[in-house]
Amino acid sequence: MLECLLVGIGGFLGSVLRYLIGLLPIEQDNGFPVKTLFINICGAFIIGIIVAMATKNKSLNPNFILMLKVGVCGGFTTFSTFAYETAELIHNGNVMVAVSYAVLSVVLGVFAIYYAQMIIN
Numbered sequence: 001m002l003e004c005l006l007v008g009i010g011g012f013l014g015s016v017l018r019y020l021i022g023l024l025p026i027e028q029d030n031g032f033p034v035k036t037l038f039i040n041i042c043g044a045f046i047i048g049i050i051v052a053m054a055t056k057n058k059s060l061n062p063n064f065i066l067m068l069k070v071g072v073c074g075g076f077t078t079f080s081t082f083a084y085e086t087a088e089l090i091h092n093g094n095v096m097v098a099v100s101y102a103v104l105s106v107v108l109g110v111f112a113i114y115y116a117q118m119i120i121n
Contacts, residue, residue, distance in 0.1 A: 002063065003063060006066055007066060007070050007071040007074075008071065009067060009071060010066075010067040010068060010072040010073075010074070011070075011071045011074055011075035012075065013071070014071060014075025014076030017075075017076055018039055018075065018076050018077075018078060021038065021039055022035055022039075030094065031088075031092065031094055031097060032100070033081075033082075033085040033101060036081050036082055036085055037082075037105055039076060039078055040077050040079070040082060040105055040109055041108045042076075042112075043077035044077070044110070044116075045112035045116045046076075047069055047073045047113065048112060048114070048116025048117050049116040049120060050068050050073070051113075051117065052116060052117040052119070052120030052121055053120055056120055085101070086102050089101065
């Protein structure tokens, strides 16, 4: 039960942070979802740091790692929003913007995790 509570607390924190970033007055004329991209790349970087630190330092509390990894990062990142925004861009005829967004999200997300782990190790 403690694990569920910790994931819930982390999820609350991640979701509130995502909401606050969503309020930033940053918009693109072509509809490119820059805030969601930023959130997902930051989330990928953060989870990369968490995993690398947990791997390197076995004395870290596994419940704390669970709260950060599943709770905070799970509440913060936005795959469903990414999928919706990509579909909407395609629906609205912005196919190249949708493809650019999808490719950047995946490539930069994977790179962020790789880079974060390189920093820690």
